[in-house]
Amino acid sequence: MPAYKRILLKLSGEVLAGNAPFGIDADRVRGLAEEIAGVAAAGVQIGLVVGGGNIFRGLSGAGRKLDRVTADHMGMLATVINSLALSDALEQIGVATRVMTAIEMRPVAEPYIRRRAIRHLEKGRVAIFAAGTSNPYFSTDTAATLRALEIKAEVIVKATHVDGVYDRDPLQFPEATLYAEVSYLDVLSKALGVMDSTAVAMCRDNKLPIVVFNLNTTGNIMRVAMGEPVGTVIH
Secondary structure (H helix, E strand, C coil): CCCCCEEEEEECHHHHHCCCCCCCCHHHHHHHHHHHHHHHHCCCEEEEEECCCCCCCCCCHHHHHCCHHHHHHHHHHHHHHHHHHHHHHHHHCCCCEEEEECCCCCCCCEECCHHHHHHHHHCCCEEEEECCCCCCCCCHHHHHHHHHHHCCCCEEEEEECCCCCECCCCCCCCCCCECCEECHHHHHHCCCCCCCHHHHHHHHHCCCCEEEEECCCCCHHHHHHCCCCCCEEEC
């Protein structure tokens, strides 16, 4: 029995690249789609936000040589590409989806309308929210938090490449300690860096829990949805 009726799943764009430094790995996307399909089949309503870092990241590389607003808009378009890729992979295995964009591009996807998004979820479709908030200077973490609050998701499920939230970077410090749970305040005051500080503050102000888990372990999305003690709970 699922622990949640409605979740917001946040994926980084990098996970779509698989083992490559950039781009979209079709096999990796298919594997993600199959995991998401299993959770949807269990009766969980899923809103999904994916980043664009596998295609373009406004705060690094080429982005630093561009006007910040221009770079952020390019990043938003990258999230649309990723959202379409995930949508296609889900549709190919029989999961109904709707891509909804914060920037209107009607021939490509629906414009984001809150009530319509909730209706899609109620009908069992996976709603994929693309193009961030449509505003520059906001990360896709913040976009995910905003959409989660708007659709009244019970939790934000944030996929990472480590097992959860640590007291320091586990990739640099093998002795780092994994938290089973941690407060919003500690995440902010200790700069634990698992999520954009604006997003964490929004979750704190609205009492929206965040579960941070390792996406590289197959089946973890389902385990989180079922309420199993996976990763770290921020609350």
